[in-house]
């Protein structure tokens with residue numbers, strides 16, 4: 001069984017078909033990239049997984065569950081975490097506090113017990129701290145741990161966003177353009193972080209990315225989309241040499 005399954009999914013915005021009869025599967029433990037020209041429907045795929053939109057037709061399954069039965073607020077509890085194209089963090093909180101917010105889905109205590117800071121609440125707090133500190137170490141964020149997000153360089157904020165998503169201990173990490181706005185050196189670092197997340201943490205990664213260097217360097221498989229539909233699916237080398245993909249890219253460039 002695949003971790004994520006799209007089966008003949010279609011989504012329309014009025015007269016525009018943003019996702020058109022799309023089927024693909026993401027296997028547990030792989031890095032899977034979605035590429036395509038602007039407007040191809042990549043972000044809409046992420047928004048479907050996050051349950052921001054209901055598809056017009058088709059099925060989406062995650063980890064054996066019918067994802068379409070899950071409310072948007074429940075998706076994280078199933079083990080899906082995401083980053084956004086435009087970083088979404090609390091600017092006036094520290095890196096540590098942003099990551100602790102990411103632990104919210106693991107709250108096992110009641111509001112009343114939290115009010116009185118019972119032993120179970122204390123235990124939960126310690127566990128949250130432990131997980132968050134490990135992620136801070138893992139992503140080399142120690143120098144920024146107690147700094148406000150607002151004052152951090154853009155490249156560091158991108159890594160903090162990945163850290164916040166990891167703090168939820170997801171099975172599937174959705175990365176929306178992880179390299180956008182990064183320098184060449186920062187993109188290389190991001191590549192190694194993604195590799196480590198998959199290899200050392202065992203987390204499946206699904207990313208939307210325009211940087212083909214990053215995509216080829218880290219992905220096991222790539223789905224190329226155009227006009228909401230699948231153009232090609234295969235290894236990075238297979239997809240890059242696919243005539244339909246070359247045509248779609250060159251056509252748009254022209």
Ligand SMILES: Nc1ncnc2c1ncn2[C@@H]1O[C@H](COP(=O)(O)OP(=O)(O)OP(=O)(O)O)[C@@H](O)[C@H]1O
Pocket residue numbers: 013016017018036037038039040041042043044045
């Ligand atoms: N909320 C919306 N309402 C109406 N149309 C939308 C909406 N969201 C996306 N679209 C349209 O759906 C199509 C697919 O958009 P989408 O953002 O998924 O593309 P994309 O591949 O992520 O593009 P980019 O690389 O520019 O981010 C586009 O034509 C877009 O204008």
